[in-house]
Amino acid sequence: MNDRIYLDNAAATPVDPRVLKAMEPFWAKNFANPGAIHKEGVAARKAVEDARGKIAALLGIHADEIVFTGSATESANLALFGAVEAWRKTHQNEIPHIIVSAIEHDAVLEPARKLEGAGVLVTRLQVDARGMVSLVALKKSLTKNTVVVSVMYANNEIGTIQPIREIAKVIRKWKKEIRGVTRDMKPEKAVNFSEVAPFKAKERPQAANDARYPLFHTDATQAANYLDMHVPRLGVDMLTMNAAKIYGPKGVGLLALLRGTPLEPLVVGGGHEGGRRAGTENVPGIVGFAEALRITREIAEKENARLVALRDYAIGELKKIRGIQCPTLRIDPQGRTLYSDLVVNGDEIERLPNNVNFSIQGLDPSSIRPRRNYGSGHEFLALQLDAKGFAVATKSACNETDAETSHVLLALRRANQSGGPQSGIRLSFG
Structure with a gap:
């Protein structure tokens, strides 16, 4: 009999038996590479895309706005490094600027430090005694070269929930006042993942103007079990998640990336995930992720x-x-x-x-x-x-x-x- 009491669910959760059951066929039976063109590969691809569609529906976005990764840490790195790299390609003689809160997870703070070392200006928003960011301080920190604002949805240590919708409103209002943006940008054409050609960096479309900046990213890793995860309602451009925090498997995360959001890949070497993250998809992990999120939102x-x-x-x-x-x-x-x-x-x-x-x-x-x-x-x-x-x-x-x-x-x-x-x-x- 296990007489221990586990009180560290913010670090890792046990895999739900229903999640294990959904994953089981893809370990040894339906094990094919989802990039293969034979029958087995097509079946694996279908499993990935079905899972992508289920997750997207639960988040209120399109299936092609989901990028699967190996962890929430990788997703956050992709959001920050990818956004800055995309901005630099169209602003070669300017210095990019990013804003992060002082209490972010190291998955955000460490990329910010590395970017700072590479010449990016970084503003770290301080918090009050409760751990809340100041909307006034955020507005004052925004500049014409601000590429991305990253504020976590809920803190992994103290549990403080940030006013994500209000932060999004501040950013939208600033865009309207400074950029002249009065409505959402027209989204790019959806990506059909089964028809994606091998990715070539030089062919990647560039941002036509600055109307989308600054982008808003939130680390929702700790929030997914409990809070509203409808991306359009939250008003974010990018959102990161991790299956291991919602009674799913370790080794799989995602970046929700709204259509038209300028982003360069971190990992190259194939056309996977619409050219945004190279590497063979973790089929059982992705299937388990979808089932875990379904159960989580249901209860x-x-x-x-x-x-x-x-x-x-x-x-x-x-x-x-x-x-x-x-x-x-x-x-x-x-x-x-x-x-x-x-x-x-x-x-x-x-x-x-x-x-x-x-x-x-x-x-x-x-x-x-x-x-x-x-x-x-x-x-x-x-x-x-x-x-x-x-x-x-x-x-x-x-x-x-x-x-x-x-x-x-x-x-x-x-x-x-x-x-x-x-x-x-x-x-x-x-």
Whole structure:
């Protein structure tokens, strides 16, 4: 009997049995390459395109506006690098500019740093003490050379939900005032993936003008289980997702890319995905992705209610905790026992239904006495909880081995005049 309690669903979810069942035929029976022209290849291609159509319908977009990738990280990289490269091809003597929030996942922040090193101007929008971006600051940051704005839908550490629709309105209003855009651009012709010729970079159409800029990208990886995922309602040009966060398989992600959005591929070497991402499609993964998203959207309302009740109960109980004895605190000069209070991080209302993030103030890196071989502070607490049978996280699993301080909590700390924690514990229910 498994007596462990898994509270790290923001990092990975188990694959739903129905998803496994949908994927099973494509491991050993229908295993053909979807690019092949024989009967088996055509069957594999049909499975991919059926899945693409199902996902597109759930997101409210056209099938050719879905680009399958290997992960949400790859999708975010494609969105940023691809958008900037497309802009540079038509603005060779100008310096591109991008805007990202300070609490983005490293899948966005690291590409931004790399682009900055290559001469791109980068604005990092700071957040308030709840983790919310400022619409006023966003508007002030927009320039005629702004290529893309990237603000995540919901934060992976503290669960704060950003006002994506309002951000989209700010960008649209700016386009109207500065660019003279009064309506949506006419979309390009749909792509028939079964008839795509081998991709040649020199043949890629170029943006005719600047009317589409800035593009708006959102990382919706953590939002897909719970929030509105209708792309046109959100008002974004690009949206990234990952199957592994919605009870689907690892190793498959997507970039929702509206027709006519200027983008250059990161990976070349074939005409896959309409020339936007080369590489043989992961047929079982894509089929599983579609089934996972179908199930997720079907049960979202009921699951949200269940998880909100669980989340709010957990937060309520945590708030009752006062005066925690912290054996890892630095020695008090008078030799007294030291105690610390527990604080909940992030917005308590605009928050993912499954997220709880808290800190014990005395366990911050600046306050602790490290314990050899066991880490320190909240990391040490996470290991203690693990030993007791609870799987929790201190931050994103993608950078769990880095320094214990969280860039997300540091951003909140900067916004809080009275300071705040630099690290914490994340509980993510499922």
